[in-house]
């Protein structure tokens with residue numbers, strides 16, 4: 001399973017670099033990093049820090065503008081994946097960027113398996129279903145992952161399932177058990193996955209015994 005960091009914070013990215021296969025960003029994360037007006041510089045720096053794919057989201061609304069914005073973003077670095085919203089316009093832009101320009105697209109804000117099916121048919125490289133935001137409204141985010149994995153495995157799609165809006169290490173483990181190819185997590189979740197109280201107490205005991 002590929003693990004991406006859901007962050008545009010260079011400090012966080014550097015802290016987690018040894019554990020991650022790439023980065024996902026979105027307009028909220030870029031704004032949070034405080035680089036809104038110089039976001040192309042920030043993206044350039046992230047792309048040179050991380051070897052793997054870096055998803056960068058367009059803010060345009062029409063497919064024509066999304067394609068223009070996607071092509072401009074792609075010029076910043078080779079490892080950029082263009083992130084498009086799962087809308088009518090976004091799917092049209094996905095198809096054109098994927099097939100005509102051979103650009104990798106991450107289709108985001110996916111909340112149903114019908115949307116995921118259409119994204120795969122539009123040539124998406126990644127589909128980003130949001131598990132946490134579904135759980136937040138009393139739906140079952142992980143059952144969406146199960147459905148998408150089942151549908152994708154029944155056909156020859158090249159689209160990878162990138163689980164997004166992850167709220168806990170349990171989400172990560174359950175998504176891995178379902179066979180999702182990738183997940184994007186905040187640094188806090190990565191640190192929660194590393195830590196275990198029995199590791200800490202075991203280490204303290206070893207150290208104490210060694211010193212005695």
Ligand code: G3P
Pocket residue numbers: 006024025026130132133164165166184
């Ligand atoms: O980047 C997309 C997604 O991971 C956002 O998650 O926590 O804002 O629902 P969240």
